[in-house]
Amino acid sequence: MLQPWPDLDPLLGQAAEQFGTPSYLYVVDRIGLRLAELEQNFGQWFRLSYAVKANPNPALLAWLRGRVPYLDVSSIGEVRRAIRAGWPAAALSFTGPAKRVAELEEAIAVGIGELVLESVAEAEAANTIAGVARVRQRVLVRLAPDHVPKGFGDHMAGRPSPFGIDVEEALEALPQIASMQHLHIVGFHIYSGTQSLKSAAVVENWRIFLAQFRRFCDLIDLEPERLVFGSGLGIPHHVGDVPLNTAEVAAQIAEDLEQFRQESRFADTEFLLELGRHLVGEAGVFLARVLRIKPSRGAQIALCDGGMNAHLAATGQFGMVLRRNYMLHRVDGGEPCAKYDLHGPLCTSIDRLAAGAELPSLAPGDIIAVHSSGAYGPTASPMNFIGHPYPRELIAEGDRISDATPWTT
Ligand SMILES: Cc1ncc(COP(=O)(O)O)c(C=O)c1O
Numbered sequence: 001m002l003q004p005w006p007d008l009d010p011l012l013g014q015a016a017e018q019f020g021t022p023s024y025l026y027v028v029d030r031i032g033l034r035l036a037e038l039e040q041n042f043g044q045w046f047r048l049s050y051a052v053k054a055n056p057n058p059a060l061l062a063w064l065r066g067r068v069p070y071l072d073v074s075s076i077g078e079v080r081r082a083i084r085a086g087w088p089a090a091a092l093s094f095t096g097p098a099k100r101v102a103e104l105e106e107a108i109a110v111g112i113g114e115l116v117l118e119s120v121a122e123a124e125a126a127n128t129i130a131g132v133a134r135v136r137q138r139v140l141v142r143l144a145p146d147h148v149p150k151g152f153g154d155h156m157a158g159r160p161s162p163f164g165i166d167v168e169e170a171l172e173a174l175p176q177i178a179s180m181q182h183l184h185i186v187g188f189h190i191y192s193g194t195q196s197l198k199s200a201a202v203v204e205n206w207r208i209f210l211a212q213f214r215r216f217c218d219l220i221d222l223e224p225e226r227l228v229f230g231s232g233l234g235i236p237h238h239v240g241d242v243p244l245n246t247a248e249v250a251a252q253i254a255e256d257l258e259q260f261r262q263e264s265r266f267a268d269t270e271f272l273l274e275l276g277r278h279l280v281g282e283a284g285v286f287l288a289r290v291l292r293i294k295p296s297r298g299a300q301i302a303l304c305d306g307g308m309n310a311h312l313a314a315t316g317q318f319g320m321v322l323r324r325n326y327m328l329h330r331v332d333g334g335e336p337c338a339k340y341d342l343h344g345p346l347c348t349s350i351d352r353l354a355a356g357a358e359l360p361s362l363a364p365g366d367i368i369a370v371h372s373s374g375a376y377g378p379t380a381s382p383m384n385f386i387g388h389p390y391p392r393e394l395i396a397e398g399d400r401i402s403d404a405t406p407w408t409t
Pocket of ligand 1: 072278
């Protein structure tokens with residue numbers, strides 16, 4: 001169980017004082033707890049693959065080395081970052097619907113573990129490049145199922161989608177890819193829904209994966225080395241969100257996975273759970289300082305030194321259908337006694353971190369901690385918009401905080 005953030009206020013206060021705001025603090029002990037929980041619930045079946053896009057901080061990638069066996073990368077920039085952080089290229093699999101030829105060339109040249117092919121056209125390009133490089137490139141084929149259960153925050157399949165090969169097309173596409181001389185299909189990959197807090201939805205989705213994996217391995221008579229389950233495991237972001245019960249997911253899917261593993265085709269298959277936010281999201285907070293309080297027409301507006309420019313997702317602009325406040329608190333705060341609208345420094349009304357948030361009384365200098373901010377933070381935000389300083393990125397290990405900011409402003 002992760003500790004509630006207000007219990008860590010001394011650490012949060014120290015981070016803000018020592019390194020300034022706006023800043024992100026990633027508490028790696030919390031990632032360690034999450035890893036232990038995942039191992040306990042899923043370790044008997046799955047190994048993990050961390051999706052770098054969720055948080056590509058170099059120091060974090062270095063910390064994860066040796067703790068997570070594989071990375072999912074989605075651009076050549078992420079490939080380079082992972083390698084610079086000490087990861088062997090062989091531990092990386094490369095997803096992404098629109099990989100450029102130069103990216104495929106570089107990925108194959110550095111010895112990427114697997115290319116995750118998202119179309120026949122991409123397979124053809126990869127086959128040509130691998131031929132020129134005189135290698136037989138390991139590939140996973142990404143499938144896009146025709147159905148995604150209700151209960152996910154975003155769907156990447158089940159409708160027209162840029163991601164993966166639609167299962168309706170795969171009957172024709174797979175034999176074509178399997179016949180490409182310079183590609184070696186080692187398995188399949190599905191990531192069709194993300195941010196689910198509903199165990200029944202995750203279980204139903206994984207059952208769909210199992211059925212599709214079985215069907216397409218039969219089609220090309222493949223004994224897969226690897227099958228990647230895009231996990232869809234979500235995290236609570238908003239007031240009132242009930243955390244996903246992963247023990248329940250494990251209990252409900254156990255029989256299906258056991259049966260699947262007993263089929264001789266899958267006896268030596270490695271199952272991977274590919275996940276981003278569930279691993280790192282709840283390990284991070286965003287810290288912003290209140291600069292001014294402006295009463296306006298009955299509302300109390302707290303103007304903060306970081307907002308949408310530093311944390312787009314918390315302002316509800318990162319693919320949310322309904323804008324709801326992220327969970328947050330005032331560091332060293334007392335009981336909530338008033339409602340505040342929290343705005344960032346940008347000259348746009350959408351730069352709002354929270355509307356009507358119940359907080360203790362705020363004054364200039366107070367620090368606001370926005371929870372569940374360890375994923376899709378700085379790199380998913382318009383940091384250049386209006387030219388404010390980029391947020392700092394800090395890592396806490398025990399009570400030691402270090403500056404892990406990867407850029408300068
Ligand atoms: C292919 C792929 N893998 C992994 C992820 C990580 O998703 P999440 O952070 O929700 O686990 C995504 C998210 O978009 C993705 O597209």
